[in-house]
Amino acid sequence: MKTAYKPVVKLAAAAAAAFFAVSSIQVPVTALAYTKPAGSHVLTPIASGVTTYSNEKATLDASNVSEGYIMVKYTGSVGKIKVQITKSGSETYTYDLSSSGVYEVFPLSEGSGSYSVKVFENIQGNQYSQAFSQNVNATITNQFGPFLYPNQYVNFNAASAAVQTGASVAASATDQLEVVSNVYNYVINNVTYDTAKASSVQSGYLPNVDVVLAQKKGICFDYAALMTAMLRSQDIPTKLVVGYTGNLYHAWINVYLEGQGWVDNIIYFDGNSWKLMDPTFASSSGQSQEIMQYIGNGSNYRAKYSY
Structure with missing residues (x-):
């Protein structure tokens, strides 16, 4: 697509x-x-590898959704990447994703629920093709976690x-x-x-x-x-x-x-x-x-x- x-x-x-x-x-x-x-006191996000989803293009570490964040890295070869994170019934958050192969941290700002995580590769201009998709159920036990941990924007x-x-x-x-x-x-x-x-x-x-x-x-x-x-x-x-x-x-x-x-x-x-x-x-x-x-x-x- x-x-x-x-x-x-x-x-x-x-x-x-x-x-x-x-x-x-x-x-x-x-x-x-x-x-x-x-x-x-700085909380440190960790990609612990306990719960991961991956294909040849991207890896999602959802090990710490209870703390209010996920970590995503791109493992493909395209230079311009986007990741979209959407809680069911809420706004879609669109981020640029680095092509360095290093995990980046993204908050689950909308609270507990089902999230869709999608990674897209740029084809040309403003056209993107889906490279990865995964649904994640998040029960956030630390309700303040999304706003205490560092993330891509902070x-x-x-x-x-x-x-x-x-x-x-x-x-x-x-x-x-x-x-x-x-x-x-x-x-x-x-x-x-x-x-x-x-x-x-x-x-x-x-x-x-x-x-x-x-x-x-x-x-x-x-x-x-x-x-x-x-x-x-x-x-x-x-x-x-x-x-x-x-x-x-x-x-x-x-x-x-x-x-x-x-x-x-x-x-x-x-x-x-x-x-x-x-x-x-x-x-x-x-x-x-x-x-x-x-x-x-x-x-x-x-x-x-x-x-």
Whole structure:
């Protein structure tokens, strides 16, 4: 079969004009008791080989679906590869897949259920042929796993400069909200918006959090990935969310706070700069009237994918 694809999310300069909106607090079924790690705590994805599916073109390691991730590697000879991951009844997540033969990590962001995993090889232009297909049933026992482990979009490890910096930045914090605040303040004070990169970024771009940290500049996708990596390494479940603000694609951050549940868009963009919202919603006095009106209109922000 041949399948035509639309380009993967492109975060261009025009996106800087969009708002990052604040939505409601969602309380999950299971609570999480938070203890700040000594330094940092990085979960490491493992392709253990206990449960695998393969053919001559690709291998899927589903050994750790209970932790909320799968690992896929391409073993064929074509240079341009896509992988699609679809939970029954949910959005299809399309990723570029490296031709290096090395496993890459993909979150099961939509929770427990039946997932279809398909690998496609490029034939020409935007035409692809299916090279691998497998259905996987996932019972995710660690509901926060997809948003604590590193993955292709939020790629880090224990040796990452982003993790080490995150530990230093969070050292003075006494609770989750202070960790979020410290990370937010560090990133916005040390990373500038790269307008040249935003105007030239290509489809399929993946953030490198350590490069962003070293160069001290990036696009909104870079900001979101860097902050997400830092927060996850502090044991704070964090979603890098891609969706629409108005008619533009953008990225923002949701975090899970003990006693409150998931707080959507805790770090958002107001059209000019990054902002940290008041997640308690105890008072709206700290928010501008314009922002509060924008928040009240749910059509202004629509999450599409969570990584």
